[in-house]
Amino acid sequence: MTAFLANILLALAWMALTGSFGASGFFTGFLFGFCVIWVGRRDRASAAYRQRLLAVAGFIVFFVKELVMANLRVAHDVLTPRDYMTPGIVAVPLDLESDLQITLLSNLLTLTPGTLSLNLSADRRTLYVHAMYIDDPAQMVREIKDGFERRIREVIQ
Template identity: 55%
Template sequence: MIKTKFLSNLLLSLIWVAITGAFTVENFVFGFALSFFLLWITATDRRDNKYFNRIPKLIGFVFFFLYELIKANIEVAYDVITPRHYMEPGIVKIPLDAKSDLEITLLANLITLTPGTLSLDVSDDRKVLYVHAMYVKDREEFVANIKNGFERRLLEITR
């Protein structure tokens, strides 16, 4: 059901681009949003349809990730250009709510993509993710930020 809605959304977006004759990214994004809105209006049961819930969450997640990425880049860059280093490195054990291989892999990669953090390993029982971080002032706060930020938002999209 989700795949067919997504493919319908893409097809309607391409039709929009073809009709308008403007082959730009902005026009495609506008067409995607317009077709999403049209599909949403014509849907018979919006509450049970996961597609209409996931797309806004996915867009929100992209903006959240970009915010975290910019924030981490600024923190690392500031530490590099100042004479005093503010690093407090550590390896942190993060308990996982993510169960599937896809969820764990996505979470580990998102953590690694953020400057100052690196996913090291997943325990054999897949219940713990080990992360090296440059700035660990408080371990519980670091774990809470990962769990309430990346993991919670990722699980909202994948489940």
């Protein structure tokens, strides 16, 4: 946590030194602070912080890519005369344990166009997901587990 606070303080110092008090100034300062911490500190806490921050950045890139691809697929289906949908419901067995992890997975799937989280089983081990495009149910489950679920576990341990 101290590495995160140091990063915030370096970002604020950057904003004060450059005189740019907007979001772009804070983001630039945050990146600058991250680089300073990366080079300057070599303890275990800093290494864990760097690893977690890189996992969060990777997750954001992954989610934006999934969001764009899903939007393009739905838009293509809406704009073409032929119907490409193969809707269905899949049961995704969960390896996630905490309420935060399960909630984040459920919300991110619902935010992605073409998918909707329907229900969580009573034992909290299965998430039921409706999808507009299910060519292969097993492949859909693998994509959710290898994509969203794995990255959520990396970010929230």
